[in-house]
Amino acid sequence: MIHHPPCFSFSVEDAMASQRDDNTALCIPKPALRRLPGYLRCLHALHKEHETWVSCTYLADYLKMESSLVRKDLAYTGVSGRPKVGYEIGLLTQAIERLIGWDNRQDAFLVGVGNLGRALLGHLEPSLHGLNIICGFDIDPDKLSTEVRGKMILPLNKLPDLARRMHIDIGVITCPAAAAQSVAELMVNSGMRAIWNFTQTHLQVPEGIIVENVDLASSIAVLLTRFAELKQHDD
Numbered sequence: 001m002i003h004h005p006p007c008f009s010f011s012v013e014d015a016m017a018s019q020r021d022d023n024t025a026l027c028i029p030k031p032a033l034r035r036l037p038g039y040l041r042c043l044h045a046l047h048k049e050h051e052t053w054v055s056c057t058y059l060a061d062y063l064k065m066e067s068s069l070v071r072k073d074l075a076y077t078g079v080s081g082r083p084k085v086g087y088e089i090g091l092l093t094q095a096i097e098r099l100i101g102w103d104n105r106q107d108a109f110l111v112g113v114g115n116l117g118r119a120l121l122g123h124l125e126p127s128l129h130g131l132n133i134i135c136g137f138d139i140d141p142d143k144l145s146t147e148v149r150g151k152m153i154l155p156l157n158k159l160p161d162l163a164r165r166m167h168i169d170i171g172v173i174t175c176p177a178a179a180a181q182s183v184a185e186l187m188v189n190s191g192m193r194a195i196w197n198f199t200q201t202h203l204q205v206p207e208g209i210i211v212e213n214v215d216l217a218s219s220i221a222v223l224l225t226r227f228a229e230l231k232q233h234d235d
């Protein structure tokens with residue numbers, strides 16, 4: 001078993017889990033959907049340790065949650081636990097991956113290949129995160145025709161034609177905030193239906209287009225508030 005459970009926190013995977021757009025996932029409340037990647041991380045770690053079964057209590061301890069909440073979340077997977085044994089890890093993993101769409105990797109285009117864009121292009125792992133960013137777009141001539149971990153950086157004006165021909169539904173925006181709205185419009189006009197927005201711009205998009213905003217600041221705020229509580233407790 002694993003001895004040092006990590007704290008449960010909002011992460012890149014959590015943000016991505018919310019972009020699944022089918023009837024099954026839509027039945028799940030968003031907070032529960034955001035918690036599913038946390039369960040997956042624990043299940044993958046247990047699988048590496050050659051464990052076969054996991055209990056609600058173990059998952060709850062690992063993620064520092066109430067076990068009643070874990071039980072409620074796992075009910076959405078349709079997998080039943082066995083009394084006194086728990087859930088079969090392989091089955092539960094598959095069910096969660098299916099639910100959040102990680103068994104069906106989605107291709108995406110990224111716009112803005114600066115510090116953040118390069119990190120996402122280089123380090124987001126399709127098999128772990130369900131999203132496959134296949135190339136980046138930028139307007140800086142020095143970046144064009146270069147590669148990040150084998151992924152081409154192309155001129156932004158190529159995006160519409162490529163997105164339509166390759167049926168790319170998802171766009172990732174990591175350009176400066178001032179350019180984000182026009183990039184979002186370009187994506188939508190190119191047939192994209194879901195946008196993972198890392199900028200601070202509040203994007204205006206037509207009805208039916210999904211926007212998921214990622215904000216490190218809100219995660220840091222939670223961390224600092226919890227840390228302040230911890231320090232108060234120490235005093």
Ligand SMILES: NC(=O)c1ccc[n+]([C@@H]2O[C@H](COP(=O)([O-])OP(=O)(O)OC[C@H]3O[C@@H](n4cnc5c(N)ncnc54)[C@H](O)[C@@H]3O)[C@@H](O)[C@H]2O)c1
Binds near residue numbers: 111138140177183215
């Ligand atoms: N969500 C978060 O928590 C978080 C964290 C860090 C950064 N950010 C945001 O992510 C964005 C990128 O940050 P960064 O540090 O990587 O910036 P950066 O300056 O390193 O990179 C921006 C890139 O966008 C390109 N670009 C500029 N205008 C463009 C346009 N119209 N179309 C396409 N590409 C264009 C630039 O050439 C550059 O390569 C910023 O908006 C920043 O505020 C968000």
